[in-house]
Amino acid sequence: MTERFTGSFTQQEPIPKDAIEAAVGVMRHGRLHRYNVAEGEAGETALLERDFAAFTGARYCLAVASGGYALGCALRAAGVAPGDTVLTNAFTLAPVPGAIAGVGATPVFVETTEDLTIDLAHLEAQIAASGAGVLMLSHMRGHICDMGRLMALCDGAGVTVIEDCAHTMGAAWAGVPSGRHGAMGCYSSQTYKHINSGEGGLIVTDDAELMARAVLLSGSYMLFDRHLAAPPPEAFEGLKAELPNISGRMDNLRAALLRPQLARLPDQAARWNRLYRAMEAGLGGTPGLRLIDRPEAEAFVGSSFQALLPGWPAERVEALLARCADRGVELKWFGAAQPAGFTSRYAHWDYAEPKPLPRTDRVLAGLIDMRLPLTFSQEDCAVIARIVREEVTRGQGLRHGASDGGADR
Numbered sequence: 416m417t418e419r420f421t422g423s424f425t426q427q428e429p430i431p432k433d434a435i436e437a438a439v440g441v442m443r444h445g446r447l448h449r450y451n452v453a454e455g456e457a458g459e460t461a462l463l464e465r466d467f468a469a470f471t472g473a474r475y476c477l478a479v480a481s482g483g484y485a486l487g488c489a490l491r492a493a494g495v496a497p498g499d500t501v502l503t504n505a506f507t508l509a510p511v512p513g514a515i516a517g518v519g520a521t522p523v524f525v526e527t528t529e530d531l532t533i534d535l536a537h538l539e540a541q542i543a544a545s546g547a548g549v550l551m552l553s554h555m556r557g558h559i560c561d562m563g564r565l566m567a568l569c570d571g572a573g574v575t576v577i578e579d580c581a582h583t584m585g586a587a588w589a590g591v592p593s594g595r596h597g598a599m600g601c602y603s604s605q606t607y608k609h610i611n612s613g614e615g616g617l618i619v620t621d622d623a624e625l626m627a628r629a630v631l632l633s634g635s636y637m638l639f640d641r642h643l644a645a646p647p648p649e650a651f652e653g654l655k656a657e658l659p660n661i662s663g664r665m666d667n668l669r670a671a672l673l674r675p676q677l678a679r680l681p682d683q684a685a686r687w688n689r690l691y692r693a694m695e696a697g698l699g700g701t702p703g704l705r706l707i708d709r710p711e712a713e714a715f716v717g718s719s720f721q722a723l724l725p726g727w728p729a730e731r732v733e734a735l736l737a738r739c740a741d742r743g744v745e746l747k748w749f750g751a752a753q754p755a756g757f758t759s760r761y762a763h764w765d766y767a768e769p770k771p772l773p774r775t776d777r778v779l780a781g782l783i784d785m786r787l788p789l790t791f792s793q794e795d796c797a798v799i800a801r802i803v804r805e806e807v808t809r810g811q812g813l814r815h816g817a818s819d820g821g822a823d824r
């Protein structure tokens with residue numbers, strides 16, 4: 416009998432009870448706006464900022480309306496102006512170049528390695544060619560590059576690094592939390608990320624001026640003294656008239672949903688990694704399928720899984736996707752000619768006039784991707800892995816079980 420998978424790749428866990436109760440508490444008193452607080456009350460948004468600053472070890476934190484808003488706000492705070500160029504990964508999600516375009520700047524894409532991280536040699540060449548002063552570094556799908564080398568390169572060239580940590584909340588490189596290597600770190604609390612408030616974003620930094628600018632930009636109505644993780648009022652003095660109010664605040668309802676989830680994130684990350692390792696164990700050694708190496712220094716959160724089909728022609732990948740879908744396994748493919756759902760790639764972003772990037776094209780042509788929601792069990796992962804393994808083996812033109820090309824990692 417042909418094995419099928421019947422679970423849902425997009426079903427997240429319910430919101431935990433204590434988070435629901437906290438949110439209901441906010442609705443009961445009605446003070447949803449972050450600056451609408453009773454005498455002596457801090458407000459859930461300010462408390463979330465305090466909690467998240469502590470979680471990442473940052474001095475300052477600002478909660479905003481979405482991950483994409485966080486990226487745009489960080490770019491503006493860093494002084495990116497219309498007409499500037501901003502370096503970013505060619506392999507990322509549409510809101511990243513979108514945030515760059517949103518401030519009137521132009522994304523300059525950097526090649527992707529077979530480990531799905533930014534190509535540092537190409538980054539060096541693109542810094543020289545573009546003269547860009549900012550890199551928006553996207554830790555796409557949770558893969559973190561050698562941050563020591565990246566920061567040395569950028570510091571040496573005077574390039575400010577803003578980290579897009581939409582997939583690395585709770586992750587670290589060499590013991591330093593993701594988002595804490597560059598000047599600013601940006602996170603998302605959108606439903607498909609690591610904590611879920613539907614929409615939401617967070618920005619962290621140790622730089623008082625950058626944070627003062629971000630707070631004013633986010634729409635603080637000069638109420639910045641109600642923040643618990645912002646610099647002191649003096650830091651805002653010279654800036655108040657200089658920065659536009661571009662409203663994108665978080666509200667107390669979402670913050671209330673997030674605080675109990677943040678407290679659980681380390682446990683959730685451990686659960687995600689058990690699913691990831693189960694998938695890795697099930698797929699390891701499949702002929703024709705190359706898994707992604709996870710470096711020692713990288714403490715990742717395995718909320719999604721990627722693998723490469725090196726050298727597979729598009730028709731063969733498409734046929735594989737169709738066979739897996741028939742068996743209930745929804746693989747996403749970054750090599751498709753047209754953007755679909757959440758999956759698009761740099762060549763689809765015409766507004767940025769992308770130049771061809773052959774290494775990225777080669778990698779993405781064979782890149783398959785799936786979410787690992789926490790509603791999956793390790794047994795679910797084993798079932799999915801068996802299905803993908805059988806279908807890749809079939810696509811590879813080998814009979815299932817005929818060979819164990821265990822070295823192909």
Ligand SMILES: *Cc1c(COP(=O)(O)O)cnc(C)c1O
Nearest residue numbers: 481482483508510579581603605
């Ligand atoms: C989701 C995502 C964002 C933006 O987050 P939103 O909260 O959806 O705006 C940014 N970068 C990456 C890589 C993402 O996946």
